Amino acid sequence: MKRLCCLLFLLFTLPLCPVGSLAQEAIDVTRDCRIYLNGGSTARKNITDKKYMTVWVGNMGRESTIRIELPKHFDCGGLYLCWGTRPDTWTLYQNDQEVAQSDDSGFAHEYVEVKGGGGLRLVMQANESANIILGELFVLQGHTPPDWVQRWQPTYETADLMVLVAHPDDELLFMGGTIPYYERVRNKRVVVCYLTCANNMRQSELLNGLWSMGIRNYPVIGQFRDKNQPTMKKMYDFWGKNEVEDFVVELVRKYKPKVLISHDVNGEYGHSAHRVCSELAVYAFHEAGKKSVDPKSTQEFGTWEISKLYLHLHEENPIVMDWKTPHEKLDGQTPLKLAEAAFKLHRSQNKNHQMGKNNKYDSSKFGLAGTRVGNDIQKNDFFENVPEE
Structure with a gap:
């Protein structure tokens, strides 16, 4: 009887799990997105060519914005941001709702989870003495980021x-x-x-x-x-x-x-x-x-x-x-x-x-x-x- 109850529970709950299972590795869908930022097509190419050699430069001392239209069937995933110079602060909006904010980690490479589709707006604020520099931007779709996407932990408090x-x-x-x-x-x-x-x-x-x-x-x-x-x-x-x-x-x-x-x-x-x-x-x-x-x-x-x-x-x-x-x-x-x-x-x-x-x-x-x-x-x-x- 106990085994039967467990089996019934699994049968009823499995359909509630996301399609593709929790182990699904995210794929790069950057090319399927529409990306809008100052500098037009050249700037867009600079941050999506995966070469890390070309960059987009934001406004010194002012606010800068990048808008992203996600692919139609985007359900979950994230943004992988590779900064040259991080903004003082950044805020990510999804369909005009705030979904994430920068932290004080100082990490130059960071991954931001995104749930659901629609439009994204990354609003960045630079300080008076440094431009924002973004080397690469990746849009990933799927539950689990691939191994090459860096999710850094803080520097050890003490070293051996x-x-x-x-x-x-x-x-x-x-x-x-x-x-x-x-x-x-x-x-x-x-x-x-x-x-x-x-x-x-x-x-x-x-x-x-x-x-x-x-x-x-x-x-x-x-x-x-x-x-x-x-x-x-x-x-x-x-x-x-x-x-x-x-x-x-x-x-x-x-x-x-x-x-x-x-x-x-x-x-x-x-x-x-x-x-x-x-x-x-x-x-x-x-x-x-x-x-x-x-x-x-x-x-x-x-x-x-x-x-x-x-x-x-x-x-x-x-x-x-x-x-x-x-x-x-x-x-x-x-x-x-x-x-x-x-x-x-x-x-x-x-x-x-x-x-x-x-x-x-x-x-x-x-x-x-x-x-x-x-x-x-x-x-x-x-x-x-x-x-x-």
Whole structure:
């Protein structure tokens, strides 16, 4: 009798479920939509070409609007927005009813769910000092967004491992399989920090690359300008030595990493930003634990002492990491293969650099440049001697 009741319940409730089932993966229906915005057909093409290289620019200090007429049979789905510069605020209206508002996450890529069809109106407000920049807009129909649609979680409150690099793609070219290995195989909290991000395209590339490797917690993207300088002094002058030192010390105090890794002291191929980034990592290792250094972040976050510091290609206390072993937690792939696939998403840089056999700067070689927990014996793990929580 009990089985019969359960069967009858299922028969009566199944028709109430949405057609296509809850597991239906959403499809891209952007081309089936009518999109209206300032700039006409050129602007519309710029935000729907899936290249991340062309953009639409909204009004500085004023309100901007994008209107979208959804396809006739649209029942549910969402908007995937890839910002170059986010508006101060945005509000989404559906058939003149407010259905969503921006949050304070700061995520450059975000997904907004939409239920039902009709017309959408995205109203954006820019501040007085920056234009709104939208790189790509996707309209998706279906219950479950596909894997490539990014739904970021906030940056970890505390890090096990901090990866500090100068530019987007450095975390792959020079750190190899570090990020997918420690995040997914070793279950460590990895916070990736960039000092610079040249433009909206490279911002999207770094997010696409991290997401493809299985990273779900948002990185830290610094706002220092990207320009190679002939000397380290000029690089420091360009960024402001005190400003960039305080920035890195604050990162360490805020996220409290046990292990920090960064660039080669010689900047791999001599890039002054890489060299300065490496020196900043050494500075933070020694200074972030001192109250007198950057009193502002001391007051907000307290001080912090990193257990271990590794630098790429460092000759002292060398270790060699294994990024070429497949792992079940990586779906049978190697950490290096995931990093190589992520680098391919940095399309603007593919002509200038290469990974794999053609990468001149071995991403498996590091050296222990600072330690508070003793020297390595096994020399194959950044967390050797670091106590577990």
